[in-house]
Amino acid sequence: MSVLIVGSVxxxxxxTQHEAHENLLGGSASYASVAASxxxxxxxVGIVGEDFPGAYLDLFAGRGIDCAGLxxxxxxxxxxxxxxxxxxxxxxxxSVALNVFETFRPxxxxxxxxxxxxxxxxxxxxxxxxxxxxxxxxxxxxxxxxDLWIQTTRDDLVGLLRRVDMLILxxxxxxxxxxxxxxPRAAAALRAMGPAWLAIKKGEHGCLLxxxxxxxxxxxxxxxxxxxxxxxxxxxxxxxxxxxAASRATDAAALRRAVVYGSVIASFNAESFSLRRLEGLxxxxxxxxxxxxxxxxxxx
Numbered sequence: 001m002s003v004l005i006v007g008s009v010x011x012x013x014x015x016t017q018h019e020a021h022e023n024l025l026g027g028s029a030s031y032a033s034v035a036a037s038x039x040x041x042x043x044x045v046g047i048v049g050e051d052f053p054g055a056y057l058d059l060f061a062g063r064g065i066d067c068a069g070l071x072x073x074x075x076x077x078x079x080x081x082x083x084x085x086x087x088x089x090x091x092x093x094x095s096v097a098l099n100v101f102e103t104f105r106p107x108x109x110x111x112x113x114x115x116x117x118x119x120x121x122x123x124x125x126x127x128x129x130x131x132x133x134x135x136x137x138x139x140x141x142x143x144x145x146x147d148l149w150i151q152t153t154r155d156d157l158v159g160l161l162r163r164v165d166m167l168i169l170x171x172x173x174x175x176x177x178x179x180x181x182x183x184p185r186a187a188a189a190l191r192a193m194g195p196a197w198l199a200i201k202k203g204e205h206g207c208l209l210x211x212x213x214x215x216x217x218x219x220x221x222x223x224x225x226x227x228x229x230x231x232x233x234x235x236x237x238x239x240x241x242x243x244x245a246a247s248r249a250t251d252a253a254a255l256r257r258a259v260v261y262g263s264v265i266a267s268f269n270a271e272s273f274s275l276r277r278l279e280g281l282x283x284x285x286x287x288x289x290x291x292x293x294x295x296x297x298x299x300x
Contacts, residue, residue: 008027032121070110
């Protein structure tokens with residue numbers, strides 16, 4: 001069962017207190033598609049420029065990611081650079097160059113419009129709407145968002161919530177979008193806007209899942225060292241939708257497992273820069289850490 005993932009594909013330059021790397025593979029669609037590929041085929045929609053390295057296209061192909069929806073345009077690929085403080089939770093954006101992404105219009109290949117499981121990765125809500133306008137009858141739609149869209153395109157984002165089954169955002173974004181400090185109350189307010197399910201990310205403290213008379217909390221997998229947390233939220237979303245598509249289930253039990261699988265893949269991603277840690281990872285590695293997560297979380 002394929003998943004459709006629409007988002008950005010970027011070249012990132014990342015600096016920490018110990019290392020600096022340039023022109024790394026980045027973007028929400030890149031991270032999410034690779035994460036989803038551990039569970040089955042992914043269909044990626046995005047845009048790149050003439051400078052996009054062929055090695056990154058080979059990486060996508062090697063993971064079974066269908067790039068028929070990846071547009072190639074004249075010009076340069078979307079580029080982002082950022083720096084992390086000693087506390088990896090704090091990041092400062094140094095530069096953003098939209099380049100070809102500025103005119104991106106996510107037009108889907110006709111054969112993809114029947115895809116049942118859809119991830120609208122972190123891009124402008126107007127583009128997420130455009131994708132849904134092309135879909136026929138998706139079974140489960142997940143949307144990711146960020147503070148930028150809350151601040152600049154709030155009405156478009158609120159309208160989107162009526163069209164999706166699940167929203168993913170972090171704790172500060174949930175408070176900002178609702179104006180409510182209590183996360184359970186904020187979750188209730190967000191679900192009243194449309195999505196049946198809500199996942200609130202809390203970084204190194206895990207994730208909260210809210211549904212109809214359902215609540216689940218999952219901690220984060222304990223890492224001795226975090227090399228680069230860039231893209232971890234996108235990996236979480238990709239792993240989640242990938243597992244749902246593979247299991248062909250969207251009930252509470254499936255959502256709980258999907259949250260943990262997403263968290264597991266995000267934890268691997270943080271162990272190296274860009275997608276390097278995921279490149280050599282196997283499904284067996286993912287399942288082994290999932291089982292370890294299960295053991296850590298048991299209390300009976």
